[in-house]
Amino acid sequence: MTARPFHRSQAEMLPERAAPVTTAGVVGWLRANLFSSWANTAFTLIALYLLWLIVPAIADWAYFNADTAGDDRFACKSSGACWAWVDQRIGQFLYGFYAPDQTWRVDLAVVLLIPALAPLLFEGVPFARQLRWFSLAYPVVATFLLVGGIGLEGIPTDKFGGFMLNLTVGLAGIVLSLPIGILLALGRRSRLPIIRILCVGFIEIVRGVPLITLLFVSNIILPIFLPPDVTVDSLIRVIVMVTAFASAYMAEVIRGGLQAIPRGQYEAAQALGLRYWQSMVLIILPQALKISIPGIVNTFIGLFKDTTLVIIIGLFDILGIGNAMVSNPDWLGLATEAYVFIAFFFFIACFSMSRYSIHLEKRLDTERRD
Amino acid sequence: MARNASARRPGSPGWQRLWSDERTRGLIYQLLVILGVALFVAFIVSNTIANLQRAGLASGFGFLFDQAFFDINQRLIDYTSTSTxxxxxxxxxxxxxxxxxxxxxxxxxxxxxxxxxxxxxxxxxxxxxxxxxxxxxxxPVLLQIIFWWVVLSGLPKVRDSLALGDAVFLNNRGVRLPAPLFESGFEWVLAAALAGVVATVFVARWSRRRQNESGERFPVFWSGLALIVGLPALVYWIAGSPVAWDIPKPTRFNFRGGFNVTPELxxxxxxxxxxxxxxxxxxxxxxxxxxxxxxxxxxxxxxxxxxxxxxxxxxxxxxxxxxxxxxxxxxxxxxxxxxxxxxxxxxxxxxxxxxxxxxxxxxxxxxxxxxxxxxxxxxxxxxxxxxxxxxxxxxx
The missing domain is CATH 1.10.3720.10 (MetI-like)
Incomplete structure (x- = not known):
């Protein structure tokens, strides 16, 4: 008779069992996230109630009860939104008063933006080296396409309008404000007192006043400051002011990045015998800009949203076109539709910028840990 | 003197030596910048003077005392179109x-x-x-401002105002609120509120000192609430409710009484x-x-x-x-x-x-x-x- 081995514990491994229903899967997730305590349950119920109030109402208004066809607001008979104007007005909303048979130039400029931006924004783009040259040339190409000149019909800048005006001012501001902001930030930390004082003065004065007063300055004061026969194109004035405004904020963002770089980096660059600009461009700025990415992109987003302010000095960007349409007798009272439509454009542009900045932060962050 | 002599090597002209010195270089840069800024300012000032003279405009702040001929509907102090x-x-x-x-x-x-x-x-x-x-x-915030303004302008006309409890009225001219009329005795309520604030500051200080010494905590928030809200409320009740509310009454075309907050605000x-x-x-x-x-x-x-x-x-x-x-x-x-x-x-x-x-x-x-x-x-x-x-x- 063989003695059965006596085990205090289990002899063989038990098979793995699934987690109880209450902690895993849908039920577990619901319990953990929505019904973990009575307060949490109350919040969930309130949130559900709000969603139940809001979502169907918006969906009904925007889609199910909406009218999409017609020549004026009287064609819209149902209770929801009236989108009949979109078909008629979309051209103005996008291109302003740009000659209708020339709008392909705007479209082309926007399409060319993709190969110009791709090598700067993403890694692993084919022909990135060659495309970077194109990115550098893009501002010239786009200006030529939009304004015209050699071979293309000239279009005066006061015909610019709609979302295209927002994009023009916004992109020009973005392209110009980053380098100017970097120079201002370096100037503010310069050891030369005169340069430092000038930079601090510029940054603090521009940051202290609203953009709208700067736009007024460009509109009212600039003619007083210039000789009587000199006039500056109003689009250029707006771009200059928006750039000046954004670069003051940019300078502060980048200064934050510069201050975060340890002193040892500056000293190491000096010890290597690098000159001031060499050490800045090769050692300090790449690190400082990397840290400042969220702030830089936020400044870009702010700048892009601020392009709507041009309506106050009488330019017709997408918001100005919307305002004009809302007061047109044919479409009177369609304000909600018009503003929601416009808001959608800005939301797409700004939200994708902020998502991209989060993506970029993550990408650069993993590089640092490697 | 030896260093001086070695610096004066043959083949090294004076200006190059100056340029290699960081401080001199900085000085030169700054002088150039000052010169540029001065030229720029001079250009602007001379243009401005010429332009103003041609337009026949007197500069100065004397115009602040001239009569303004426009009205302002949203105001916190007295103002008419005859004001300056x-x-x-x-x-x-x-x-x-x-x-x-x-x-x-x-x-x-x-x-x-x-x-x-x-x-x-x-x-x-x-x-x-x-x-x-x-x-x-x-x-954009500008879009949001205009949107809310349009929404508020879309409220019903004055005649069909939305009433909240017969005292607050919403219409396309804004929000009509009851206006408080302060009667004698209200100064005591104000004094009580002031005393409550002062007392709370002292209680907070005393409590912090006591906590630092003994670690015991005192319910500063609740005592402060009692002092700042409770005390004036008590005085208000004792003084016999010295605030009469001027409640807006709908009339045929507008309201009588109360005060209006504009839809713009x-x-x-x-x-x-x-x-x-x-x-x-x-x-x-x-x-x-x-x-x-x-x-x-x-x-x-x-x-x-x-x-x-x-x-x-x-x-x-x-x-x-x-x-x-x-x-x-x-x-x-x-x-x-x-x-x-x-x-x-x-x-x-x-x-x-x-x-x-x-x-x-x-x-x-x-x-x-x-x-x-x-x-x-x-x-x-x-x-x-x-x-x-x-x-x-x-x-x-």
Whole structure:
């Protein structure tokens, strides 16, 4: 008779069992996230109630009860939104008063933006080296396409309008404000007192006043400051002011990045015998800009949203076109539709910028840990 | 002298030696910059003088005492169309301060609530708040101001006002609220409120000293509430309710009594506070997340309840991260209030624009704008810096 081995514990491994229903899967997730305590349950119920109030109402208004066809607001008979104007007005909303048979130039400029931006924004783009040259040339190409000149019909800048005006001012501001902001930030930390004082003065004065007063300055004061026969194109004035405004904020963002770089980096660059600009461009700025990415992109987003302010000095960007349409007798009272439509454009542009900045932060962050 | 001699090597001309010296080089750069700036300023000044002479404009601030011939419907001090330009500007400044102050209070409240709720473990709630934050942050504030204004203008006409409890009326001319009429005896209520505030400050100080010495805590919040709210309420009751409410009564075409808040002010207030509130909520969220988890765990280990952990451990440390960006949001809100001009709320910029059109004194008006906004910015940041220093980490 063989003695059965006596085990205090289990002899063989038990098979793995699934987690109880209450902690895993849908039920577990619901319990953990929505019904973990009575307060949490109350919040969930309130949130559900709000969603139940809001979502169907918006969906009904925007889609199910909406009218999409017609020549004026009287064609819209149902209770929801009236989108009949979109078909008629979309051209103005996008291109302003740009000659209708020339709008392909705007479209082309926007399409060319993709190969110009791709090598700067993403890694692993084919022909990135060659495309970077194109990115550098893009501002010239786009200006030529939009304004015209050699071979293309000239279009005066006061015909610019709609979302295209927002994009023009916004992109020009973005392209110009980053380098100017970097120079201002370096100037503010310069050891030369005169340069430092000038930079601090510029940054603090521009940051202290609203953009709208700067736009007024460009509109009212600039003619007083210039000789009587000199006039500056109003689009250029707006771009200059928006750039000046954004670069003051940019300078502060980048200064934050510069201050975060340890002193040892500056000293190491000096010890290597690098000159001031060499050490800045090769050692300090790449690190400082990397840290400042969220702030830089936020400044870009702010700048892009601020392009709507041009309506106050009488330019017709997408918001100005919307305002004009809302007061047109044919479409009177369609304000909600018009503003929601416009808001959608800005939301797409700004939200994708902020998502991209989060993506970029993550990408650069993993590089640092490697 | 030997060094001097070695520096004067043959083949090294004097200017090159000067150029290699960092200090001289800096000096030369700066001289060049000064020269450039001076030329630029001289160019502008000479143009300005020539232009002003040709336009026959007298510069100076004398126009501030001229009569303004326009009306202002939103005002905090007495003003008629016979008042001076100067007084009109003061009315505008007060309107700017009014909407900024209202906006700052509301945006702070919205921002803190939304920031805390966004961190809630409740999936639905945090996503709902997240949707609010992302939508308001990514749409131009000017668009939001105009949108709210249009919504408020779309309210029913005066005759069909929406009534809230027969005392507050909403219509397309704004919000009609009951106006308080202060009768004799009210000064006692005010005095009681003042006494309550002073007493609370003393209680708070005493309580902090006692806590530092003995570790015992005193319910400062509740005693403060009792002193600041309870005491005046008690005096109010004893004095026999010395406030009569002038309740608006609908008449045929308008209202009798009460006071009206214009739709422009309400629209501007809603838009500015929800817009800035979204930014503040992100700041608050980042601030709370910046407090390391160890702090919460240590507080738990000491036996603090979750509420105490939040208020005594996490929030005070988060405030240090929150305050500096919060300051710049307050400044942004104040500056964004100048967008009032788009909907006709008569703030400093809007009234200044009218004066500018009437008097033609462009330089002076723009100068006043800049000085006022710069000093508002300076005052706000001075106050916030003072607060920041008070709560800053005291390190050894």
């Amino acid at each position: 330009f100067g007084r009109a500007l003061v009315v505008g400044l007060l309107n700017t301060v009014l909407v900024s102050a209202m906006g700052i209070v509301a945006a702070t409240a919205i921002g803190f609530v939304a920031g805390v709720l966004r961190l809630s473990p409740n999936f639905l709630l945090s996503r709902l708040v997240g949707a609010y934050v992302e939508i308001t942050r990514n749409v 309400v629209a501007l207030w809603i838009a500015l506070s929800t817009y800035t509130g979204a930014f503040i909520s992100e700041i608050v969220r980042a601030g709370i997340l910046s407090v390391s988890k160890g702090q919460t765990e240590a507080a738990g280990a000491l036996g603090l309840r979750p509420g105490q952990t939040m208020w005594l451990v996490v929030i005070p440390q988060a405030m240090r991260v929150i305050i500096p960006p919060l300051t710049s949001q307050y400044l942004n809100l104040t500056k964004n209030s100048s967008l009032a001009i788009a909907i006709g709320y008569q703030d400093l910029v809007s009234i200044g624009g009218t004066i500018l059109n009437q008097s033609g004194q462009a330089l002076e008006v723009v100068g006043i704008w800049m000085v006022v906004y710069l000093s508002l910015s300076l005052l706000t940041s001075m106050f916030m810096n003072w607060y920041n220093r008070r709560i800053a980490l005291v390190e050894r």
